[in-house]
Amino acid sequence: MIPLSYYLIVSAVLFAIGTAGVFLRRNLITILLSIEIMLNAVNLSFVAFGRYAGDVDGQIITFFVMTVAAAEAAVGLALVIALFRHRESLNPDAFTSLKW
Amino acid sequence: MPETFVFYALSALAIGASLLVIGQRNPMYSVLLLIASFGALSALYIQLDAPFVAVAQIIIYAGAIMVLFLFVVMLLNAPREDAAEWDRAHPLRHPNIGRFGALLAGLLVVQLAWALAKATELEAPVGARADGASIASVAEMGRILFTRHTFAFEATSVLILVAMVGAVVLARREGSNQ
Numbered sequence: 054m055i056p057l058s059y060y061l062i063v064s065a066v067l068f069a070i071g072t073a074g075v076f077l078r079r080n081l082i083t084i085l086l087s088i089e090i091m092l093n094a095v096n097l098s099f100v101a102f103g104r105y106a107g108d109v110d111g112q113i114i115t116f117f118v119m120t121v122a123a124a125e126a127a128v129g130l131a132l133v134i135a136l137f138r139h140r141e142s143l144n145p146d147a148f149t150s151l152k153w
Numbered sequence: 154m155p156e157t158f159v160f161y162a163l164s165a166l167a168i169g170a171s172l173l174v175i176g177q178r179n180p181m182y183s184v185l186l187l188i189a190s191f192g193a194l195s196a197l198y199i200q201l202d203a204p205f206v207a208v209a210q211i212i213i214y215a216g217a218i219m220v221l222f223l224f225v226v227m228l229l230n231a232p233r234e235d236a237a238e239w240d241r242a243h244p245l246r247h248p249n250i251g252r253f254g255a256l257l258a259g260l261l262v263v264q265l266a267w268a269l270a271k272a273t274e275l276e277a278p279v280g281a282r283a284d285g286a287s288i289a290s291v292a293e294m295g296r297i298l299f300t301r302h303t304f305a306f307e308a309t310s311v312l313i314l315v316a317m318v319g320a321v322v323l324a325r326r327e328g329s330n331q
Contacts, residue, residue, distance in 0.1 A: 054278030055160050058269055060201070063164045065265050067171055073258070074175030082180040082226060086187055089218070090171050093194055096206075104201045107283020109294045112206050113302055119213050120309045124316035126218045130225045131323035137229050138326075 060101035067094035081133045081143045085126065092122050160200060167193040184222045188215045202285035205294055 067090055074087030096115045103111015133143070140147045170190035177183045191214045198207035269275065287293065298306060 054280045055157060055200075056276050057279045058272070058275035059160065059164075060197075060279060061269060061275060063168065063197075065269070066168055069258075069262065069265075070168070070171045070175060076254070078175060080178075080180055082222065082229075083175065083177075083183050086174055086180070086183050086222065089187065089214075090174065090190070093191065093214070096210075097194060097197065100198055100201050100203050100206055101279060104203065104285070104288055105277075105279050105282060107288060109288060109290075109297055112203050112288070112294055113298050115203075115206050116209060116298070117305060117309060119209055120313065123213060123218055124312055126221055127316050127320040128323065130221060131320040133225060134229065134324045143229070 057101055057105045061098055064094045064098040064101070067091075067097065079144050079146065081136070081145055082130075084145065085129050085133070088129075089122060089126070092118055156200070160197070163193045163196050163200070166190070167197070180226050181223075184219055184226060188219050191215045191219070201279065202289040204289055205291045 071087045071089075071091030071094060074090065075084050078084055078087065096118055099111045099115050099118070101111075103109065103115075136148055137143060167190050170186045170193065174183045174186045174190065177186065191210055195207045195210040195215075198204075198210060
């Protein structure tokens with residue numbers, strides 16, 4: 054069997070990649086994708102801990118995280134569309150002023 | 154051991170695809186690569202005796218959320234990441250600030266590695282304490298979801314309704330009231 058720590062390391066690496074994506078990319082859609090990577094990294098550690106503890110709660114919280122991710126993607130992409138209509142740009146630095 | 158080999162292959166696929174996601178300048182490729190990463194994660198869930206989560210990962214993430222992203226990428230028709238002149242002259246683009254950020258990121262990685270090395274209990278195999286059959290049962294999961302977590306489940310339905318209305322309101326074209 055694979056040790057629990059291996060899954061946690063994969064999860065940590067994926068979370069770090071997602072964090073780096075949020076900070077490095079200058080495209081709102083790629084930033085939202087990086088947030089999805091981070092959510093999935095946390096899901097993996099939840100499922101691994103649930104398997105280790107012999108409890109289905111790890112899978113249930115993953116189910117809730119997926120629901121929240123779907124809601125977040127819907128609202129986030131609606132915001133991206135609304136912002137793009139204003140500025141014709143997806144660069145987050147284009148939206149630094151609150152009013153124009 | 155085939156199990157370990159499968160784990161390494163799937164982890165490498167998930168991490169490699171995720172790295173390529175943030176390495177792409179074209180969001181279209183990013184979305185497609187992220188679907189590959191989610192497929193590898195779904196196979197990891199099957200290895201962890203979580204078939205329901207694995208199927209939900211494919212249906213909800215790869216099937217619904219990523220298709221929504223694809224629609225928006227195609228709708229906006231702005232595939233390239235634009236680096237305008239005012240963007241390159243941005244004060245945060247100073248190289249010293251970038252080095253400081255890289256130092257902090259390296260420190261975070263060292264801390265994570267140190268914390269994982271300290272926790273000796275985590276070296277136990279993931280299936281040592283419980284057998285997989287009780288975890289893999291979807292019926293058991295549904296029973297607990299609708300008894301112990303009923304409130305959270307009902308709250309989720311309200312959340313989805315609010316998100317749906319919010320998305321419609323936000324994406325509506327200004328000036329059209331009908």
